[in-house]
Amino acid sequence: MEKQYQNIHQKLIDLCREGNQKAQFQLYKLYYRSMYSVSLRIVNDDAEAEDVMQEAFLKAFKKMDTYKGEVSFGAWLKKIVVNSSLDHLKKKRAQLVEMDESVNALPEENEAPGEVDVAQIQKAIRSLPDGYRTVLSLYLIEGYDHDEISQILGVSNSASRTQYSRAKNKLRELLKEKKIFLYN
Template identity: 50%
Template sequence: MELAVAQDQHAYLVERCREGDVMSFKKLYELYAKAMFNTSLRIVNNRTEAEDVLQESFIDAFHHIDSFESKSSFGAWLKQIVVNKSINHLKKKRIDLVEIENAEMNNRAEAAEDEEKDMQWQVERVREAITRLPVGYRTVLSLYLLEGYDHEEIAQILDVAESTTRTQYIRAKQKLLTILKRGA
């Protein structure tokens, strides 16, 4: 029941934004800013850059609010904008994902999964270790594990082959395990 009320309130605020109501812009910003900042921070791994991405995302969202069709929630629509802006920010910094051979990774992935099952790590320690990953690894790992995208969606977002995202994910897990074993 509370979810339906919140969705109705958000739909009302979106309608008011379409009419140019500044207070509705402010309320939507307040409702979503923290979550969207965290989404961007997990991808770009820099607070200042995440703040910039957040601001650019809200500006774009408010400038294109008429294109929001209510097929999904406003939050999902905004999150897609934030993810795309974050990825584009990384691309501007000329960060490229590299493809590797899948055959070599299959054996290493199985070993990494066995090791992963045996370990219990504290959340904060893992978060800190994630920030130490190379950008490509961190991006794919964050989109897959933390944002809930599948490899096909990540491949579309990053404009790379699906096999590349799978490889980057496997490598990211291995690198993360290495960092954690060394004492993050």
């Protein structure tokens, strides 16, 4: 028998399973910020991340009976948000024509060379191609390992590792152009 995860919000989860809208709203308020951040790191657009997150919550509330308590509710919800975000990217790619890379170029700003600015690093990450940004975010920020990433994205483990390596190199290159040097 699998071990059940003890959720601190188990009463809310149980009420949500019964369709209680007030409980759903309370659970939404508890998780929306972190789930929005997860989606934003993948889809790279504020409005789209908001839409994806909303849809993910709706999916979660509809599929609440599939939550077995083997992991935390937050981890279960995060997986839904990640998958919804990736599905959104796939749909978006199917609709868009390849855009000129100059659109993603970082704007020049007046700043001291070598100064580490978190906002610039975030901007550089957002300017990475979708595949690079997705693998980098899933690995570094969301904490997935390459086996999990390969399952989520439907690619081989080595493809995940290669994308991650290329993403790190591209990010270093972008930061070097901006004269921001990171250690490691």
